[in-house]
Amino acid sequence: MRIRIKGGYFIPDLETPKEAHIELTNECNLNCTICYRRWFERSGFMDSNLFEKILSELKDMGVKSVWFDGFGEPTFHPKFEEFSSMASRDFELNLVTNGTIIGSKLRCISENFKNVFVSLEASDPLLYSRVRGFEFERLNDTVRSLVKEGVRVWISTVLLKDTYEALPSLVRWASELGIKGILTSNLIPTSEKMSEEKLYGRVEVDHVSDVMRESWILATSNNMKLLAPSFYYRSDRWCPFVEGDSLAITYEGDVSPCLFALHDYRAWIEGKEVQVRQISFGNLRERSLREIWFSEDYVIFRSFVKLSNYPSCHDCPAWEGCGISESNEYDCWGNSPSCSFCPYYRGVVRCPTGHAVRGLLS
Secondary structure (H helix, E strand, O other), X not given: OOEEEOOEEEOOOXXXXXXXXXXXXXOOOOOOOOOHHHHOOOOOEOOHHHHHHXXXXXXXXXXXXXXXXXXXXXXXXXXXXXXXXXXXXXXXEEEEEOOOOOHHHHHHHHHHOOEEEEEOOXXXXXXXXXXXXXXXXXXXXXXXXXXXXXXXXXXXEEOOOOOHHHHHHHHHHHHHHOOOEEEEEOXXXXXXXXXXXXXXXXXXXXXXXXXXXXXXXXXXXXXXXXXXXXXXXXXXXXXXXOOOOEEEEOOOOEEEOOOOOOOOEEEEEOOEEEEEOOOOOOEOOOOOHHHHHOOHHHHHHHHHHHOOOOOOOOOOOOOOOOOHHHEOOOOOOOOOOOOOOXXXXXXXXXXXXHHHHHHHHO
């Protein structure tokens, strides 16, 4: 296959996927202030037939690593333990969880998962509850139990104006528990009010660099790894999903190239409300994964991402008044769909992936 681009031709790398992110459900037991789920019109749970088909397709394609994550809480799925046991037979299995309903699933997690990322923004009970609406002491007991069982636990945290100064305390708490790494990310605001909480881009927040430096030194001195996002839009663009030969699958079977465009939702990017539309190249109830992955549209999309063949919305002087950039459906260069305002692409937002784990282990 050859792709015509910029007056020439590009021969894409037709590698098979190495990593898959499976959304068991977009339901959740919490209602966090920072979550996209407020915009969902429907929700549900992946059924057993679809899950078994996905595992078979992934194995056929040579996928090595599977993540249970997405826009919901994986452990909330009624068949979480059954699905975990099935998936761990053929794949390195990883989990992203809020950690609040693990309870009796502790043994299942310790036996089946290679990496477990627990999401929280602070170890201060008041700050934690303000974001998550849950009691920190109960989460604390769960995380301690996971570590005691020998689970490789990492912390995933979103940096907010309201909580970032508590990051050194979070590092100390994690170190005391024996956790070896923290992945930090910036916020994708899901409301106009929430956009006041972001720490990156066209705003400058006092002391952010000082807090990050203090946290990094503290982590290093305690033999921990702290991975930080960029607080400005990098000129180079790099997608952790496309470059990592990964894909994401919704609870309904839609195949998406990433978690950013897994569903439709509203977001506030640099103060402007935008519609993030789901990017899907096919549904596994209707087509095989091999057919979807090697479809012309999906191959062209991955090639354009690697070639950075998208305009840069974040630092465009016309951003505020531009109607084209109000959605990722298309952009001013004629691409459809578009990655022109994706914050993952510019390094300001990060999430648990195989690449992130390798960074934490390095």
